[in-house]
Amino acid sequence: MPRTFDIIAPPEIAARIVNQICAIEQVMTVHVSPGAGVKPPGDVVTVQTTNRGIPKIMAVLTGEGLTEGAISVSTSEPISVIHQPMEGSIFKDTSEASWEEMDRMLAKESNMTFYSLTLMAIAGFLAVMGLMLNTLHIVIASQLIAPGFEPIVRISMSLVGGEPTWRTAIWHTIGGYLALMTGAAATMLISGALGLWINTGTSTYLEGDSLMTYWTTFSPQGLVITAVATVAGAVLVITNRSVLTAGVMVALTLIPIASLMPMTLILTRYDLFWRVFGRFGVEILLILGISAGVFVIKRYKTGVAAAR
Template sequence: MRIIDLTVPATRTDEFVADLSALEPLAVRLQRGASLIPRGDVVTLEVRNEQLGEVMRIADRYGLGETDGVSMSTSVPLSVVAPSHRALTREIGATTWEELELSIGEDSTMTLDRTVVMLIAGVVAGVGILTGALHVVIGAMVIAPGFQPFARFVLGVINSSGAWKGGLIDTARAYGALLVGATAAALIGGAFGAGVQHGGEDSYLAAGSLIDYWTTITWGGLVVGGAAAVCGGILISLNRTVLTAGVMVALALVPTATMVPMALVAGDPTLAASAGLRFLAEIVLVLAGTTAVFLFKRRRDRRRSSA
């Protein structure tokens, strides 16, 4: 369910409300002259998620986002108690492109806090690789907000908006911080006599198994990475970005990126090149998977321009 607040010029209010009421929304409220900036009447709708597209199409006809046109904001209620809302317990998930771009922009912007988290993730992943502790590396994958910037880039390209620039900048910032953290882990490990060439000899896993896995491109890794990328795109399109932590576990973005500076610190450019190639393969999978999901979403007419 969505609550939609629309500001419309007073001269077009009656016609606008009539068109919206034809959709049979759950509720319609009108406050004449309630908006000062922009000046106009405020129409508040409560609609089912599947009605979002129709509302957006009507708003487009009245100049949504244009000067002297309609302005809009959406929100999701925490609870609703009314006879007309009893059928909402099994609603489908739905988002508009505007909601998607706003939410992914908020979740993917590399603020100082998020940048520090990525740096810490690099340290944690590096230590996990050096010690062969798989659970530590998984922990780094979970805490690293490394999927959303890629998705923001793809969304901006498909939506022909400036979001792709922010996504590109924040991706570079995020993984730059991760590389710094990984380099720090490699230097700290080297001070204690640990390096990637040892491959976690004291691990509960076979020595070098993690390093071999994350520096080798296999059909299994490609299938898992591709499936995870598609899953991540679906979660973002449903505005469930919090669940992309699980996607980051399935992807190998964090450990492969971490391996690159660690191998260079250890004086093994060949290993660094192998890790870098696997990292690039993961990036291609993420871009391809999210592109496929967003294009499918566009074809399903959640973008109103085709109407």
Template sequence: MHRTVQISLPSSDSQGLCDELAALETVVGVSLSKGISIKPPGDVVTVDVLNKGADDVLKLVRAASEKHEISVTTSEAASFIDPKNSEKIEDDVDEAIWEEMETGLRHQGRITWNFVFLMALGGAICAVGLVSEPAPQAIAFAAAGIIAPGFEPLAKIPLGAVLGRWNVSRNGAVSSLVGYAVLIASAALVMFILLKTGSVEPVELVGNPEIEHIAHPTLKELIVSGAAAFAGILIIAA
């Protein structure tokens, strides 16, 4: 999707930034509203830019932020109608920008009660799946993968490294450790209850072929796992 970037900045720097933004080929429109920003005080610059040029816009904004107090918001524009630039608009790409990915993962990968409970529920479902027949087992594993939000914290680790935001990587690592510790503890507790109540026999767990696949993955399992992980990254970046 195309992007609209709104920048609040001091009046002394707004015109210069507008001139730099207007010079970018991927910028479709620039507007300047004088004196309407209350916090931070100053002007508001609104930029309509093609998605592939959003990073160039944010680079200019980042350079301006080193000199002045600036507030920036980004949003997706449903469509741009500009007959003179129709070819450029049609050739635009649909990718998330780094800042939006970081913001999305920041909210999704935090340690909250919802996060903890969902990881625990995912672990409980996995435990039942390990001692189920093949069809219910596949359903249980798929359901646990959807319910347990374990991917987003892991994705924050490389994203923080790419952006040089080590606090993002650290938060992702902590969330992953806490989340998967809860998942494992929940799965162990459910399995303990199933065994103690006689609902399952130990042989059902030990003799389950899926246990062997998890403990000693073959190339087939590694390909499926790697492809799924890569697909998750592409979904976040889309």
């Protein structure tokens, strides 16, 4: 979909930017407000472009000192754009996010604030209750509300992009899953104190400990599902549809197996603990490796588009 760029730059840089951007075929409109920038001071250049023009515009801005702080840029997505000369291009436009938009989007959705940590802890509570009662829909609810996918893929994206934010992403990932395990452990301890463990394995529609058995068992099929779901999640980030990554979390096993680690320790089932610990580690490595591969392809395509 079309994007709007608001650029503030010193007059001499703004003039060069305008000359280069006007030559880009995918650019629809360019508006210059000389001296309108107050903080930082400078000319304001507003550009509307189709999605396919974003890599070329970013290449121009980078060449004029974007990474050195000489230029301030913000992007937005208009609700609608009517530009008759390029109506066909607008109709056929893609929905890919730029690399910078992906970075900011993942930062927003992966930073473990107080509320994000609260969601992870609640997800741990729900996962444990679902596993104790052998009730699938409660486990699915824990997977849907937990913001546990974005911090991990932010690590791989930062590494692919050569950005130092991968360290921050690691700490947010660790913090998030520690909050989840804390919620799971607290639920187990409180349930034990209240004598609720006697209900473990009972359910209205599943027999035995089928959920516990499934998530404590390695299988080639499970690894394939993780790999395919990771590709889907990375593509959703690239296509600016990160809201749908909740569905990816249902396909992944991160939340239930992370919740199983404190569960198995409290139940002194150390054999199961090492099994779920190993599966959790394999899942994390698969997500990091496969999402990195998808982001490498995105990076390559962006470079090719900017060079055209």
